Every structure is written in structure tokens, then in C-alpha cells.
Amino acid sequence: MKFIEGGITAPVGIKAAGICCGIKQSNLDLALIYSEKTAQIAAVFTANEVQAAPIKLCRERLCSGLIQAVIINSGNANACTGQQGLLDSRTMADITAAELQIDSSLVWAASTGIIGERLPISKIKSGIKKIVPALSKAMGKQAARAILTTDTCTKEAAVELEIADKTITIGAMAKGSGMICPNMATMLCFVTTDAHIKAEHLQLALNQAVNQSFNRISVDGDTSTNDMVMILANNAAGGAQITPESAYWQDFCDALNMMCIKLAKDIIKDGEGATKFIEIKVIDAISEKQAQKIASCVGNSALVKTALFGQQANWGRILAAAGMAGAGIIPEQIDLYLNSVKLVENGCGLGEQVAIEAEERLKSKDIEIIVDLKQGDKSYNMWSCDLSYEYVRINADYHT
Amino acid sequence: MKFIEGGITAPVGIKAAGICCGIKQSNLDLALIYSEKTAQIAAVFTANEVQAAPIKLCRERLCSGLIQAVIINSGNANACTGQQGLLDSRTMADITAAELQIDSSLVWAASTGIIGERLPISKIKSGIKKIVPALSKAMGKQAARAILTTDTCTKEAAVELEIADKTITIGAMAKGSGMICPNMATMLCFVTTDAHIKAEHLQLALNQAVNQSFNRISVDGDTSTNDMVMILANNAAGGAQITPESAYWQDFCDALNMMCIKLAKDIIKDGEGATKFIEIKVIDAISEKQAQKIASCVGNSALVKTALFGQQANWGRILAAAGMAGAGIIPEQIDLYLNSVKLVENGCGLGEQVAIEAEERLKSKDIEIIVDLKQGDKSYNMWSCDLSYEYVRINADYHT
Numbered sequence: 042m043k044f045i046e047g048g049i050t051a052p053v054g055i056k057a058a059g060i061c062c063g064i065k066q067s068n069l070d071l072a073l074i075y076s077e078k079t080a081q082i083a084a085v086f087t088a089n090e091v092q093a094a095p096i097k098l099c100r101e102r103l104c105s106g107l108i109q110a111v112i113i114n115s116g117n118a119n120a121c122t123g124q125q126g127l128l129d130s131r132t133m134a135d136i137t138a139a140e141l142q143i144d145s146s147l148v149w150a151a152s153t154g155i156i157g158e159r160l161p162i163s164k165i166k167s168g169i170k171k172i173v174p175a176l177s178k179a180m181g182k183q184a185a186r187a188i189l190t191t192d193t194c195t196k197e198a199a200v201e202l203e204i205a206d207k208t209i210t211i212g213a214m215a216k217g218s219g220m221i222c223p224n225m226a227t228m229l230c231f232v233t234t235d236a237h238i239k240a241e242h243l244q245l246a247l248n249q250a251v252n253q254s255f256n257r258i259s260v261d262g263d264t265s266t267n268d269m270v271m272i273l274a275n276n277a278a279g280g281a282q283i284t285p286e287s288a289y290w291q292d293f294c295d296a297l298n299m300m301c302i303k304l305a306k307d308i309i310k311d312g313e314g315a316t317k318f319i320e321i322k323v324i325d326a327i328s329e330k331q332a333q334k335i336a337s338c339v340g341n342s343a344l345v346k347t348a349l350f351g352q353q354a355n356w357g358r359i360l361a362a363a364g365m366a367g368a369g370i371i372p373e374q375i376d377l378y379l380n381s382v383k384l385v386e387n388g389c390g391l392g393e394q395v396a397i398e399a400e401e402r403l404k405s406k407d408i409e410i411i412v413d414l415k416q417g418d419k420s421y422n423m424w425s426c427d428l429s430y431e432y433v434r435i436n437a438d439y440h441t
Numbered sequence: 442m443k444f445i446e447g448g449i450t451a452p453v454g455i456k457a458a459g460i461c462c463g464i465k466q467s468n469l470d471l472a473l474i475y476s477e478k479t480a481q482i483a484a485v486f487t488a489n490e491v492q493a494a495p496i497k498l499c500r501e502r503l504c505s506g507l508i509q510a511v512i513i514n515s516g517n518a519n520a521c522t523g524q525q526g527l528l529d530s531r532t533m534a535d536i537t538a539a540e541l542q543i544d545s546s547l548v549w550a551a552s553t554g555i556i557g558e559r560l561p562i563s564k565i566k567s568g569i570k571k572i573v574p575a576l577s578k579a580m581g582k583q584a585a586r587a588i589l590t591t592d593t594c595t596k597e598a599a600v601e602l603e604i605a606d607k608t609i610t611i612g613a614m615a616k617g618s619g620m621i622c623p624n625m626a627t628m629l630c631f632v633t634t635d636a637h638i639k640a641e642h643l644q645l646a647l648n649q650a651v652n653q654s655f656n657r658i659s660v661d662g663d664t665s666t667n668d669m670v671m672i673l674a675n676n677a678a679g680g681a682q683i684t685p686e687s688a689y690w691q692d693f694c695d696a697l698n699m700m701c702i703k704l705a706k707d708i709i710k711d712g713e714g715a716t717k718f719i720e721i722k723v724i725d726a727i728s729e730k731q732a733q734k735i736a737s738c739v740g741n742s743a744l745v746k747t748a749l750f751g752q753q754a755n756w757g758r759i760l761a762a763a764g765m766a767g768a769g770i771i772p773e774q775i776d777l778y779l780n781s782v783k784l785v786e787n788g789c790g791l792g793e794q795v796a797i798e799a800e801e802r803l804k805s806k807d808i809e810i811i812v813d814l815k816q817g818d819k820s821y822n823m824w825s826c827d828l829s830y831e832y833v834r835i836n837a838d839y840h841t
Contacts, residue, residue, distance in 0.1 A: 088765075088767070089761060089764040089765055090763075090764035090765075090766075090767065090768075090769070090770050090772060091760050091761055091763065091764030091770075091772040091788075092764075092772070118757070120757065120761075121757060121760055121772070121785065121788055121789055121790055122789060122790075123773070123787070123788060123789040155757065156755075156756075156757025156758070156760070156761065156790075157756065157757045157760075157785075157789075157790035158790065265761050266757075266760075266761050266764065343743065343828075343832075343836070344836055347832070347833050347836035347837045348836065348837065350833065350837045351836070351837030351838055353837070355556075356556075356557065357518070357520065357521060357555065357556025357557045357666075358556070360491050360521055360556070360557075360666075361489060361491055361520075361556065361665050361666050363490075363491065364489040364490035364491030364492075364666065365488075365489055365490075366490075367488070367490065368490075369490070370490050370491075372490060372491040372492070372521070373523070385521065385557075387523070388491075388521055388523060389521055389522060389523040389557075390521055390522075390556075390557035390558065428743075428833060429833060429837075430830050430833050430834070432743075432747070432833075433747050433750065433828060433829060433830050433832075433833060434830070436743070436744055436747035436748065436751070437747045437748065437750045437751030437753070437829075438751055
């Protein structure tokens with residue numbers, strides 16, 4: 042299994058396109074993913090109780106287990122738009138289906154951008170008429186650009202693996218840079234594969250991949266109304282069927298994980314205003330749950346994030362954040378490392394000299410925090426970024 | 442009952458002082474509160490699992506129900522300092538007791554400042570010898586200055602009330618501006634009163650006051666290792682005994698609440714980098730717990746805070762934050778107001794015109810967010826501040 046060039050259109054039988062339909066003036070703002078064959082579908086949606094209209098539509102359509110196209114706009118989230126919003130998302134899918142000459146139930150709609158404004162449906166209508174004829178393998182790159190909002194770069198990945206002597210490909214594109222938090226935040230990720238796998242098994246594979254990747258990232262602890270990760274499998278590679286009982290299951294899951302982890306990290310690296318990529322590893326915990334609670338408190342702490350932006354070896358804030366989790370730690374036996382420099386042993390600081398050494402290493406763009414609880418043998422890791430002036434600027438200025 | 446001039450030394454029989462002992466170079470960094478008579482004591486401590494040495498000492502001494510003096514240093518938290526830290530806090534209290542010629546068990550120690558460095562105990566020792574002779578009513582103001590860290594102003598309050606024809610006074614000083622979060626954060630609050638009330642009843646009064654005040658404020662969602670609110674009652678006014686059964690109970694609690702709410706708001710107004718004072722009211726909830734969860738998510742949301750710093754009427758972020766709480770809201774029936782402008786009705790935005798009106802009103806320093814759930818008749822309010830460039834600067838530069 043290996044990463045290959047390409048993104049969403051890497052698998053056999055998948056085309057895409059990205060155009061500007063005028064929501065965001067001159068930027069690409071409308072994307073379409075199309076599978077030549079009807080495909081199996083699985084998806085994970087935002088945990089936020091306030092759910093945008095397209096999320097409601099997709100949830101409804103997930104039940105059939107089948108999909109053939111996804112139409113996505115950026116610049117407008119179609120969230121908090123009531124019955125009109127639901128109608129608009131449905132119209133967006135219906136027009137796409139009509140242009141593609143497929144059944145409307147096989148089309149999903151997704152939106153991201155400002156909350157609370159009505160979708161400019163006439164712009165989208167004309168956009169759809171333009172985007173369908175533009176579908177191609179090469180236009181995958183434009184699709185990846187068209188789904189961005191405050192992102193500064195596209196997030197694409199493709200992985201190849203052998204299953205029973207056939208080459209299977211998984212491709213994906215994602216967006217997200219602010220409002221990132223475990224359990225889906227302002228992020229969208231679309232995954233395609235030409236593997237042979239049933240919807241119910243695809244869902245199992247996706248759930249475990251999301252738990253290993255997108256549920257472990259945090260930019261600012263805020264979740265959003267619009268987010269989802271979806272995967273479609275069109276069996277276009279003509280390979281053996283992948284089931285949890287089959288010999289290929291673990292390979293397929295590993296490949297999917299590898300790709301989702303890469304995209305999750307890409308989102309953090311493009312975190313709003315981020316200057317540091319922070320990996321938090323909580324080790325020797327009683328349970329994964331305990332480790333997760335602590336990692337989450339450390340990863341979401343504004344004080345830890347600003348300290349790391351300032352390149353300070355302020356381990357006191359990290360310990361204080363760990364203590365906030367209420368996860369039953371024993372402070373007197375915790376060890377703590379920053380970029381491999383041991384700063385704390387049994388809950389006590391190891392002095393000025395190691396702090397100076399750590400601050401030197403904090404100049405690196407990559408930061409690794411290890412919190413060793415010395416209570417058990419479970420662990421959890423997650424990824425976060427620092428909190429900079431630029432984060433404040435972006436979010437004070439931009440109307441999301 | 443009314444606010445009067447003064448602070449910690451307002452009640453009869455209370456003196457205080459604040460000096461510079463050299464921890465913070467030329468700034469005041471050592472404070473002493475002294476009651477001429479042995480007093481009843483009650484306290485609430487940080488919920489953080491990582492607890493500083495002075496917190497451990499005070500917890501231990503709380504059991505006796507008696508106190509006569511509190512020695513407080515700023516500039517060093519004496520947290521994560523192991524056995525040595527415990528010894529240092531004990532020494533700090535012991536020397537104070539010796540200088541005051543009282544029993545050591547009657548002296549509490551408190552610390553705030555940088556975590557993980559050993560307390561400069563010799564500086565504190567010489568400081569204590571200087572501070573005891575300086576005790577006076579007038580020096581209360583210096584005490585209020587000596588407990589500050591990143592605060593830009595002192596926080597003092599005093600309240601007077603009549604109980605059975607006697608005038609009872611409650612005085613207080615507090616500190617805190619960052620790391621503020623419900624359940625005690627980097628904040629200290631010392632309250633004195635000349636009322637006649639037993640330790641156990643004082644504790645009841647304090648618990649309810651803290652729930653109405655300090656547990657409702659948030660600067661950045663981070664709690665700390667060192668924080669506490671304590672109240673001592675020395676019966677120096679010679680009034681009637683206040684018990685939960687007495688007619689004066691509610692008056693005493695009301696006066697204490699009034700004062701604690703004022704100080705809690707003062708802390709938010711002095712929030713690190715704060716340019717806005719934000720009151721969040723969640724109304725018509727099924728339960729206070731539901732309202733509290735939602736208020737807390739809105740008050741701690743970095744996206745809401747940056748939007749308000751930018752004076753944006755970005756109600757979508759507020760709704761999304763409410764949805765994050767997982768508190769069982771019905772998004773389709775929520776109304777939302779910003780500074781009395783209704784922006785959302787039944788989960789839908791009310792358009793451009795009202796948003797423009799709201800943005801005009803967001804230029805005010807005071808912001809009121811009302812989230813009307815229309816599910817019941819319970820409510821909860823809390824106080825927060827915005828997230829500015831200055832917050833990032835303070836916390837990226839300052840070694841807490």
C-alpha cells in the first residue's frame with residue numbers, strides 16, 4: 042500500500058470538476074464528484090445539534106446505501122435557513138441529477154461557508170449546467186479548490202493497494218482550517234474508491250478511520266453545523282469483495298486510515314493562523330478514555346496554544362490543562378516531555394537548564410508533547426495547532 | 442444593604458498590608474490579611490486535579506474552622522514543586538505566625554504566578570518581617586495590589602448591611618484576569634466580615650455565592666492549580682448570630698452574592714486583552730443544567746469571542762456553539778438576541794437589516810447575548826469576554 046499522485050479522481054470511474062458560479066465572486070465555489078457506476082455509500086456527520094440543511098438531506102439519503110454524485114458549494118453553509126434551506130438543498134441535488142440524467146436520490150449536496158444566509162440558488166443552478174460538461178479526471182484539482190473557505194491550500198490524497206492481485210485505489214479531498222474539533226467541525230472530506238465493498242462494511246471501515254484521524258484534531262474546539270466525511274465505493278476496479286471477514290479487510294482499513302490521518306494532519310497544518318503543528322501523546326494511562334480526555338484538554342487549551350505560539354516551554358500550563366480534565370490523574374507521578382526534552386519528573390519541574398534546551402527545540406514547526414501518567418498501559422494521541430494573532434485576525438474579520 | 446468605599450479592611454477588626462519582597466522586582470508581591478480576633482473560616486478551592494502546595498496546606502487547615510491571618514505572594518505559584526513546595530508553604534505560614542505571635546494553624550498561605558519554580562523563601566521570610574509591622578486599615582489597598590499578576594487593576598469591594606440593628610460589613614479583594622473558567626481558575630478572592638456566623642454556615646453562604654458569581658465567568662476556559670475563594674468572619678461587629686434558620690440569613694447571602702458578583706464581573710472586565718464584557722443569558726430552558734451547558738459553550742467559544750472582538754453580529758457561530766453543548770436543544774425553535782436586537786427567530790436568521798442594526802450596537806463595550814430555547818422556564822446567565830490580539834500577546838509572552 043502506498044500514497045500515489047492525485048486526489049478524488051484517482052480511482053477508476055470517478056470524475057470531478059470545480060468551477061466558479063459566483064457565490065464567492067471570482068473564486069472557485071462549486072464542485073461536483075461523479076461516479077460512472079452507481080456506488081455504495083457511507084458517511085459520518087457533525088455531532089453539533091444545529092445541523093445544516095444539506096446534512097439533513099444527506100442523512101436522509103444515506104439510508105438507501107447508494108450514491109452516484111455529490112454537488113458541493115462553498116461560500117454559503119445553507120445552515121439555519123429553515124424549510125427554505127431544505128428546499129434549496131433538495132433543488133441543488135435535483136438539478137444536478139437532471140443534468141446528469143440520473144435518479145435524484147443518488148445525488149448528495151454539501152455546503153460550507155457563512156451560516157444563516159439563503160443559498161443563492163439561481164447562481165448554483167446556472168453553475169450546475171456549466172459544471173456537468175466539465176467533469177473529467179483532470180478537473181479533480183479544481184474540485185479540491187472549489188470546496189475551500191478560509192483554507193490556504195487544497196488537501197488531497199490518494200492511496201493504492203493490492204487486493205487479490207487487483208490494484209484498488211482510494212482518493213480523497215478535504216477542507217477545513219478553523220472550527221476544527223473532534224467529532225466533526227467545519228470540515229468536509231470526500232473519499233472515493235473503486236473497491237468492491239458493501240455500504241454497511243464501508244460504514245464500519247469509515248467509522249474506525251474517522252476515529253483514528255478526524256476525531257483527533259482540534260484547531261479551536263468549536264464544531265460546526267455542516268460537516269461530514271463520506272466515502273463512496275463504485276467497484277470499478279473489479280476486485281474481490283472486501284468484508285470484515287475477508288483477508289483484505291485490514292489492508293483496506295489500513296489504507297483508508299493512512300489517507301484520513303494524512304488529510305487530518307493537513308487540516309491542522311493549515312489551521313487558521315497556525316505556526317506550529319502539535320502532536321499530543323498521553324501515555325501509560327489507565328484507559329484510552331482517560332488518555333483521550335487529557336489529550337483533548339491539553340490540545341484545546343488556549344493557554345497551552347498561546348505558550349507554544351510564543352515558543353515557551355511552559356509545562357505548567359500543560360500540567361494544569363491535564364488537571365482540568367478531571368480524569369483521575371496522579372499529579373505527583375507525571376512525567377512530561379516537550380520535543381523529547383524531559384521537563385517534569387514525578388510532577389516536579391527539572392529546572393532552568395532543561396527549559397532552555399526545550400525552548401531551543403520549540404523553534405521547530407513540529408511540536409511533540411508527551412504526558413506520561415505512569416498509571417497503566419493505554420495511550421491516546423491527537424493533533425492540534427497553536428493560537429496566534431493571525432487566528433484572531435481571521436476570525437474577527439471573516440464572516441463564517 | 443449597599444456598597445461602601447473600601448475593600449478587605451472594611452470590616453471591624455481587620456487589617457492588611459502589601460509590600461514588595463523582591464519576587465517581582467519593584468512591584469508589590471506580598472500581602473497579609475489579619476483579624477484581631479480569631480475568626481471562623483470557609484473556602485472553595487480549584488477543581489483542577491493539579492493542586493499547588495498552598496492549596497494543599499489550606500485544605501488541611503480548613504478542617505479546624507478557625508483562622509486569623511492569610512499570607513499571600515504573587516509572582517510564583519508554588520505549584521508542581523513537590524515535597525519542597527509543601528515545606529515552603531508551611532514555612533511561609535509558620536514565619537507569619539511567629540511574627541504575629543499566634544498559633545501556626547491559624548495562618549493560611551496562598552500563592553499565584555509562575556508554575557514549577559521553587560518559592561524564593563528567603564525573600565519571603567524577610568518580607569514577612571517587614572509586612573507585619575505595616576498592618577493597618579489603610580494598607581488594604583496595597584494588599585489588593587500585591588496579589589495581582591497579569592491584572593491591570595485592583596479588584597476590591599465592600600458591602601454594608603443591617604442585621605438586628607447592628608451594621609455588618611463584608612469586605613473583599615480579588616485577583617484574576619487570565620485562566621478564568623467556572624469552578625475556580627487563576628483567581629484568588631479573599632473575603633472578610635465582622636458578622637457573627639459559624640464556619641459551617643459560612644461555608645453554605647460561600648458555596649451559594651460562588652455558584653452565583655465566580656463559577657459563572659470565563660476568560661479562556663482554562664482553570665488553574667492555585668485558586669481559591671475564602672471568607673473569614675470574626676464577629677467583631679458584635680451582631681446577632683446568622684444561621685440558615687435566622688431571619689438574617691437571606692440578607693447576609695444577598696449581600697455576599699452582590700459583592701462576589703461585582704468582583705467576578707471586575708475580573709471579566711479585566712480579562713486578558715478583553716475589549717468587551719459579554720453577558721450570556723440562556724432562557725426558557727428545560728432545566729438550569731441545560732441552560733448552563735449552553736451558556737458555557739457559547740461563553741467559551743473562541744469563534745464567538747473573536748467575532749465579538751471584531752464587532753460582528755455573527756449569530757451563526759453562537760447557534761453553532763449552542764449546538765455543540767449536546768444539551769438537547771431544538772434548533773428550529775430558538776430565538777436569539779444581540780444587545781436587544783432579535784437576529785434569529787425559530788432557528789432562522791431575520792436578514793441583513795437587523796444584522797446591520799446589531800453590528801451598530803456591538804460597538805458598545807457591553808454585549809448581551811440572549812438565547813431563548815423556548816423549551817421550558819429555567820434560565821442561566823454567565824459572563825465572558827472577547828478574544829483579542831492582546832490576549833494572544835499576553836499569553837505568548839508571559840511566563841505564567
